[in-house]
Amino acid sequence: MGEIGKIVQAPEDLVAPVNVPPEAYTSPEYARAERDRLWRKVWLQAGRMEDIEQVGAYITFDILDDSVIVVRSSADEIRAFHNVCPHRGRKLVDTPPGQRNAHASRPNFICGYHGWTFDLEGTNTYIEHQDDWQGHLCGGLADLGKVRVESWGGWIWITLDPEAMPLAEYLHPAAGMLDPYGLEKMRPRWRKWVVFDCNWKVAMEAFCETYHVSTTHPEFMEFGQFRGWARNQGLHSNIGYDAAKGQEEDSGKLRLGAGEDPRLTTADMQNFTWQNANTNTTTTLVAVANRLKDELPEGTPPAEVSAYWISTARREDAERGVEWAQVDPQHTAKAGTAWQIFPNFQIGHAVNNMLCYQARPYKGDPDKCIFEAAVYELYPEGEAPRTEWEYTEPADWPPVLQQDFTNMAAVQQGMKNVGFRGAQPNPYMERSVASLHMNLAKFMGTGGPKTY
Numbered sequence: 001m002g003e004i005g006k007i008v009q010a011p012e013d014l015v016a017p018v019n020v021p022p023e024a025y026t027s028p029e030y031a032r033a034e035r036d037r038l039w040r041k042v043w044l045q046a047g048r049m050e051d052i053e054q055v056g057a058y059i060t061f062d063i064l065d066d067s068v069i070v071v072r073s074s075a076d077e078i079r080a081f082h083n084v085c086p087h088r089g090r091k092l093v094d095t096p097p098g099q100r101n102a103h104a105s106r107p108n109f110i111c112g113y114h115g116w117t118f119d120l121e122g123t124n125t126y127i128e129h130q131d132d133w134q135g136h137l138c139g140g141l142a143d144l145g146k147v148r149v150e151s152w153g154g155w156i157w158i159t160l161d162p163e164a165m166p167l168a169e170y171l172h173p174a175a176g177m178l179d180p181y182g183l184e185k186m187r188p189r190w191r192k193w194v195v196f197d198c199n200w201k202v203a204m205e206a207f208c209e210t211y212h213v214s215t216t217h218p219e220f221m222e223f224g225q226f227r228g229w230a231r232n233q234g235l236h237s238n239i240g241y242d243a244a245k246g247q248e249e250d251s252g253k254l255r256l257g258a259g260e261d262p263r264l265t266t267a268d269m270q271n272f273t274w275q276n277a278n279t280n281t282t283t284t285l286v287a288v289a290n291r292l293k294d295e296l297p298e299g300t301p302p303a304e305v306s307a308y309w310i311s312t313a314r315r316e317d318a319e320r321g322v323e324w325a326q327v328d329p330q331h332t333a334k335a336g337t338a339w340q341i342f343p344n345f346q347i348g349h350a351v352n353n354m355l356c357y358q359a360r361p362y363k364g365d366p367d368k369c370i371f372e373a374a375v376y377e378l379y380p381e382g383e384a385p386r387t388e389w390e391y392t393e394p395a396d397w398p399p400v401l402q403q404d405f406t407n408m409a410a411v412q413q414g415m416k417n418v419g420f421r422g423a424q425p426n427p428y429m430e431r432s433v434a435s436l437h438m439n440l441a442k443f444m445g446t447g448g449p450k451t452y
């Protein structure tokens, strides 16, 4: 993976409390160094495979100064290229104004400046007055530069580092733990993006812990307790809920409501979640939850309510051609509810839906980022909606996400305060924060968490 700095200031297991200095969030020098030390070294999630289904379909992916074209070059192959014309450096494919990225379909790429043309394999097929170069444009000098690209989980992954480790090695152990969920079969229900006034780490860290739930989302406290763990997993980390013995299903996302009558509170939680977050559930789960009071007798024990709710929804989905993944409860307990994929992607997985976040730096400004969220579910063959990335002002996001957003600019501002002594993440519930910074320090050579 290229050069990794030696600094590991925290013990790898991160069980002990650490202090994270504000440098990684606020320093312009740190943000500048990220381009070469981080973004040009790691594997990055660049889009979904379903975005480039037909031969010639392509997307672009931008990360600071770099831009990559990913194209389906044949029925069973995708390729990625640096999005720059080898003639005089024009960006080859422009992003239409206001859009997150370019996406379309074409038989070849023609540069808008002097017309150099490239086929779907990146090979130059046309140069006006080529003889003028006296035969020197050979050996690939006139072709597009190749970028390493692989797929996993239904996502396209790219790295700008020709020496980077293979994707499978990079994603370990996250990929193996998530494989049983069949994430590659899910399709987006909605996809939104926005530019925030905070560092990309502040945005990602708003979603990598359950410690904030009781204060930032007080409405959820009516539905149960949301104390959850976080574990360091090599480069990555994951989070999940603590669940009572015998109710390991509850450590996953499909959770029962708490209280006297779980038939009613599960319905309340499902309706609230659907209406106010539009994530982490599906219309089938909501519909079956709303029937629990009619289909189960009063006093049904929670474990039976949970089993009935999930198995009924699973069966009704199967009847319309939607097959949920089968994952045993012990695996669910270990896999938790979300994985933070280093450095800037989170997968909130379940057997029938997922919620994913990504944040990227915006123009190298440490105080800004591009934040995006996508919600996926399983659809019957051929019935998935065609969704586009929609630029969405904060006030137009689901209300629960708006609650998360209220902290972002305020955290960024607070971290610059001369009196701020560094972040002190909860060593049990917010270990993902410590994990991110421990791993960042390996790439950046600075800014790592310190033990007390």
Ligand code: FES
Pocket: 085, 086, 087, 088, 089, 090, 111, 112, 113, 114, 115, 116
């Ligand atoms: S810069 Fe692309 S053809 Fe000249």
Ligand SMILES: [Fe+2]
Pocket: 206, 207, 212, 213, 216, 217, 404
């Ligand atoms: Fe939240």
